[in-house]
Amino acid sequence: MQLISLAFVILWAIAFSLYYLAPERMQRYVLLAASLLFYVAGLRGFPLGLPATWLTTYACGLWLRRELERERAALSGCSGRESKKEIRAAFQRRRRSAQILYLICNLGLLAFYKYAVIALPFLERLSGSRIGFLEHVMMPLGISFYTLTAIGYVVDVGRENCRAETDPLKLLLFLAYFPSVTQGPFNRYDRMREQFESGHAFSYDRMLRGVQRFVWGAFKKLVIADRLGIFVDRVYGVETSSVSGSILACATVLYMLQLYADFSGYIDMAMGVSETFDIMLPENFKRPYFAGSVAEFWRRWHITLGAWFKDYVMFSFVMSGSGRKIGKACKSRWSTYGKHVVPIMGTLLVWFLTGAWHGRTLSYMLWGVYYGVIMSVSLVLEPQYARWKEKLHIRDGRLWSFVCMARTWLIVFTADVLIRSESLAQAGAIFTAFLTRLAPTSLLTEITSYGLNRYDFMLLIVVLAVWLAVSVLEERGADVRTYLASKPLPVRWICYYGVVLTLLVTGIYGGGYDTAAFMYQSF
């Protein structure tokens, strides 16, 4: 079930009505029922994924809670720093073993679903017989998202940053919460629990704000992303040697915008739906194309995924026993650069895993490594950059900010060629085209030969300008919905009707009113 579908709107409307009609203590069960309905409607193949993750997460959380209680009891009957340290270490080892077992089960399940299809030919060659059942294995809805969410919960319980949940249904709601189950954002249990537990009274203003955000997200998806997608798909779909470098460059720039409009559009819709239930999800985007560096770009793009990898992979690795040992050894061996070794190892690990999480092709692995290397090099060279900047008398200001932004766009542009290409060979051919047959004039003569006519481009210029204006306002700290609400009624309604009419008249709707699937849904 797509978020932009009649079925979803009906589900949302029914859930919304029942939610506010139900007694406050029953509201979360309405959300749970809606989430399970949404999940079942989107099921593909045998539904092993979510129940398995839910039950193992619940059991592991309770076990960790019991272990932590036992540790506290042991510590209370003990004096002396050293013996306390020993007790802590012993309990920590037990907890770590249980968590590793849990990770093997859940990451194994994720890897099985993600990689079974590509592993099939190798397995068949190895066994010498056909493995029929693997052909029908399909990734369960949202498995990449709820698996990481569940792992985060278990790690937080083990770290005592979150209390283990004793109510299995509340935990199931957390994992399967329908606005965020398919594409995030990644929720943290300590922030969601309170919202699920407390009662929520109906508010017209909140409902309106939620619907506004949903419509804005749909606008980005249908008017911008899906329109850009027509051009991008057409250019990347034809034989690369028949397209000029400038058309390919234009398609890649539009792909950068398409991916952003598609994913942030989904997040706006998910957050809008959730806001109508008075459940606030964490922000996932903060105008990433205004970033002055790649590191900042990733602090603004898919924020909750970056935070997940930072908290649960980066810090876990760097502050593990092995991480500390390597760090100490490197610091004493190389006084200047030694301190960077472990953070760089952590960064490369995080980005390799980020690539593997996003896709199962070599291109995604390379994409991850590319970002990891760039971040690592930036870390080491940061003091050098500062010296160069001083020597060249470069002053901070608008021009320098723009140069930094343009540098970030170029890096992201290169990475996006890798993930948009069908293969590494195509990516190579595209980079070659940029360098050997740019033919800039073909941009003017051929741009309308790839699915979009001049009116489409004119519309795109207008809607992208509107989006840019909204982004600039937000970047300056304004809340656009509050800003609009403060305007006189005619201005407000012109804006609202403008967006809705543009959405209805110019949105890209597929046959039978099916819209194109969201891009991040496939990750």
Added chain:
Amino acid sequence: MEEKVLEILGEHCEEALTYEGDSMMEDGVIDSFTVINVVSDLEDEFDIEIDAKYVVAENFKNKEAIVALVKKLLEE
């Protein structure tokens, strides 16, 4: 102790010493690399172990929170 913590913090991020908000990590004042280096130097200086569970936004929201974290770990 407090002076030493601030000195270490200042070595890695001067801006953190003048920051007056309460979400230093989210506001991008200190990034994860800085946090790792600060943690490493604090561990060496005070002979403490700062476990990953303590490396959360709450304990690094401003310089006072970092001082409070070191104080807590020293008392444990």
